[in-house]
Amino acid sequence: MKKILILNGSSRRNGYTSALVDAFAEGARTGGNEVKEHFIHGMKANYCLGCDMCMKTQKGCVQKTDDMKIIYQDLIWADVIVFASLEYWGTFTAELKTVVDRMFGWITMDTNQGVKKDIALLMTARGNDYTMPLDQYHIYTKYIGWNDLGTVLGRGKEAEARLLGESIK
Numbered sequence: 001m002k003k004i005l006i007l008n009g010s011s012r013r014n015g016y017t018s019a020l021v022d023a024f025a026e027g028a029r030t031g032g033n034e035v036k037e038h039f040i041h042g043m044k045a046n047y048c049l050g051c052d053m054c055m056k057t058q059k060g061c062v063q064k065t066d067d068m069k070i071i072y073q074d075l076i077w078a079d080v081i082v083f084a085s086l087e088y089w090g091t092f093t094a095e096l097k098t099v100v101d102r103m104f105g106w107i108t109m110d111t112n113q114g115v116k117k118d119i120a121l122l123m124t125a126r127g128n129d130y131t132m133p134l135d136q137y138h139i140y141t142k143y144i145g146w147n148d149l150g151t152v153l154g155r156g157k158e159a160e161a162r163l164l165g166e167s168i169k
């Protein structure tokens with residue numbers, strides 16, 4: 001059984017991306033896993049300040065009061081992190097990007113360096129070109145060094161998302 005954290009960067013809880021999220025979560029729970037989802041649009045996540053204090057102190061982000069404190073706790077809790085986003089101008093939504101930027105404060109902590117997690121991506125777009133967000137996803141996974149479990153790309157691919165969820169053991 002794995003603990004799975006879904007970071008849903010869509011602004012629509014009943015949209016195409018959330019349909020992939022729901023199918024993935026259902027599959028994962030059927031497979032015996034524990035799943036938590038954060039719908040970022042409904043949370044308060046400040047932008048990264050770019051102050052580099054997380055790198056200097058290795059004690060985490062200087063911003064302590066927004067909802068990232070919940071996400072930081074759940075990053076520790078989870079074995080698997082799932083990024084879910086629609087495509088905005090060829091990339092992730094600002095909601096997800098903001099959380100990914102702030103994750104820098106987490107991966108640079110002395111207690112988290114070298115910690116390995118699994119990661120997956122669920123994404124929808126109006127068109128079929130996922131080249132840029134996939135490149136970006138691969139930059140993240142390579143930089144963080146986490147194990148890529150796979151991607152589901154496209155509206156209506158709930159069956160594929162459910163199978164990816166079920167495949168997690």
Ligand SMILES: Cc1cc2nc3c(=O)[nH]c(=O)nc-3n(C[C@H](O)[C@H](O)[C@H](O)COP(=O)(O)O)c2cc1C
Nearest residue numbers: 010012015016017086087088089090124125126127
């Ligand atoms: C501001 C904005 C930018 C978008 N940029 C793209 C894009 O670059 N490529 C694309 O194929 N679709 C683009 N779309 C369409 C959405 O990605 C697509 O409708 C998505 O499936 C909606 O997901 P949701 O139902 O989770 O909101 C854009 C939509 C908006 C509102």
